[in-house]
Amino acid sequence: MDTQPRASSLPDNPLFQAAHRLSDAVTKVRSKLARRWHFQPQTVAYQGYGSTEWVRVLGRIVLAKKPAPGSHAERVALTGNQNVRGWRAFTSVPIQHVEVELEVDGVISHVRADRGGLIDAVVEVRLSPGWHTAKIRAQGTEPAEASIFVVAPGTDFGIVSDIDDTVMVTALPRPFLALWNTFVLNERARMATPGMAVLLDRLKVRHPDAPIIYLSTGPWNAAPTLARFLNRNMYPSGTLLLTDWGLTHDRWFRSGREHKHRNLERLAKEFPDMRWLLIGDNGQHDEEIYSGFAQEYADHVKAIAIRQLSVGEAVLAGGHSENADHTGSAVPWIYSPDGAGIAKRLTELQVL
Numbered sequence: 135m136d137t138q139p140r141a142s143s144l145p146d147n148p149l150f151q152a153a154h155r156l157s158d159a160v161t162k163v164r165s166k167l168a169r170r171w172h173f174q175p176q177t178v179a180y181q182g183y184g185s186t187e188w189v190r191v192l193g194r195i196v197l198a199k200k201p202a203p204g205s206h207a208e209r210v211a212l213t214g215n216q217n218v219r220g221w222r223a224f225t226s227v228p229i230q231h232v233e234v235e236l237e238v239d240g241v242i243s244h245v246r247a248d249r250g251g252l253i254d255a256v257v258e259v260r261l262s263p264g265w266h267t268a269k270i271r272a273q274g275t276e277p278a279e280a281s282i283f284v285v286a287p288g289t290d291f292g293i294v295s296d297i298d299d300t301v302m303v304t305a306l307p308r309p310f311l312a313l314w315n316t317f318v319l320n321e322r323a324r325m326a327t328p329g330m331a332v333l334l335d336r337l338k339v340r341h342p343d344a345p346i347i348y349l350s351t352g353p354w355n356a357a358p359t360l361a362r363f364l365n366r367n368m369y370p371s372g373t374l375l376l377t378d379w380g381l382t383h384d385r386w387f388r389s390g391r392e393h394k395h396r397n398l399e400r401l402a403k404e405f406p407d408m409r410w411l412l413i414g415d416n417g418q419h420d421e422e423i424y425s426g427f428a429q430e431y432a433d434h435v436k437a438i439a440i441r442q443l444s445v446g447e448a449v450l451a452g453g454h455s456e457n458a459d460h461t462g463s464a465v466p467w468i469y470s471p472d473g474a475g476i477a478k479r480l481t482e483l484q485v486l
Contacts, residue, residue: 158249164227165197173197175229177270179280180357183345183373185404186261189282191236192373193253193270194354198226226355228252229272237269238282247272250378252354263287263343283373285405289343291436291485292405293334293372294398295413296420297350297360300441301330301369326367327441329473336477337411338370340486345405346372349397351390354378391419398427402434409436411485413476416469417443428465437483439468439476 180192228251236243241259248254253270263286271277285292295301303325338344352360354376361374377393401410412427412435414420421440428435460467468479480486 158230161228161230161249165229168197168227171199173199173227175272175274176200176226177234177272177275177278178358179268179270179278181361181371181373182268182280182282183347184256184261184282184284186263186284186287188256188258189238189261189266189268189284190373191238191253191255191257191268191270191280191282193234193278193280194357195229195232195234195247195251195253195272195275196226197229232272235271237271239266250354252378281371283345283371285345285408286343288407289345289405290407290409291341291343292345292347292401292408292410293337293341293413294347294349294401294410295334295372296415297348297352299327299415299417299443300413300420301327301334301348301367302360302363303327324363326363326369327473329475329477330441331368331473333473333477333480334370335368336486337480346370347375347397347401348372349375349394351393352376391423394423395427398423399431402427402431406434409434411436411439411480413439413441415441415443425460425463428463432464435465437466437468437480437485439470439480441473441476442469442471444471 174197176196176198178194178196180194182190182192184190228247228249230247230249230251232247232251234245234247234253236245236253236255236257238257238259239261241257243255243257245253245255257268261282261284263284266282266284268280268282269277270280334346338346348360348364350360357374357376360376364371375397377390398410398412401408412420412424414424424435424438424440428438466483468476468483470476470479477486
């Protein structure tokens with residue numbers, strides 16, 4: 135979990151250190167304006183996962199606008215039927231470095247949110263397999279409850295899926311369209327990729343103990359919107375592993391490739407007996423990332439399924455990668471333009 139970077143821990147680059155000071159100053163100004171506009175501290179809980187000996191708890195502490203009590207907006211929010219433009223997800227302001235209490239089955243831990251308000255913590259606790267709840271408390275906010283999926287011992291199959299252009303059509307690589315889809319488009323106007331919800335649902339039915347991880351380079355601000363999209367389009371519930379845009383303690387910009395590779399490595403170490411089905415598309419870098427991971431952790435990969443973009447989608451996405459030759463790979467590779475085609479090949483591999 136990120137911690138507040140001290141001047142001595144930052145790279146010896148005056149420009150980079152100045153950028154950090156400017157970024158923190160902007161956040162302070164935004165916080166003052168948000169409180170003036172009656173934004174209130176809120177704890178946002180995200181779904182986590184874990185084993186019978188530990189759990190990974192995810193959440194975020196932000197200043198956000200709450201709908202007026204009894205208003206139509208409040209009623210819609212309570213039912214999860216919001217239909218808002220993407221930019222509204224970015225109006226919240228992170229509350230940096232606040233102390234947070236986590237409670238899981240009576241075990242209490244204290245952590246500190248990072249500079250983006252994010253909580254990403256591991257709590258050692260003994261739990262039975264299945265669903266559990268973690269309570270997240272921060273001063274000045276109402277407690278929030280995060281669902282936690284505890285993987286049963288002996289489970290040897292899991293699913294990792296990209297989101298952009300894999301389960302949701304976004305045409306993300308092209309900057310203008312990325313901005314349009316992220317900030318302007320109503321969330322209900324976003325389209326599900328044909329057949330992918332059915333595919334993932336069938337996989338979950340066949341492997342009920344399998345954890346599902348939605349691994350994306352999208353920002354944490356969009357997590358509630360993405361969760362509603364997945365639920366509305368009948369995708370099985372799973373943990374969202376997103377990232378934040380902007381400065382880190384040692385980089386100007388966060389690397390999407392590094393974010394995905396780091397989390398794949400983490401999953402391999404957390405579940406050493408698990409073999410993962412990796413699902414992505416050929417419009418970004420999924421093939422390269424998955425191929426590198428499979429070469430290094432071949433025993434942890436069951437198969438790799440790549441959704442092929444159509445000609446029109448490839449044009450909107452700024453092109454696509456060429457299907458590489460994987461004849462020498464120890465891991466089966468699947469290419470198909472939709473979920474039905476992937477399901478057919480997975481059936482042949484006896485994964486479905």
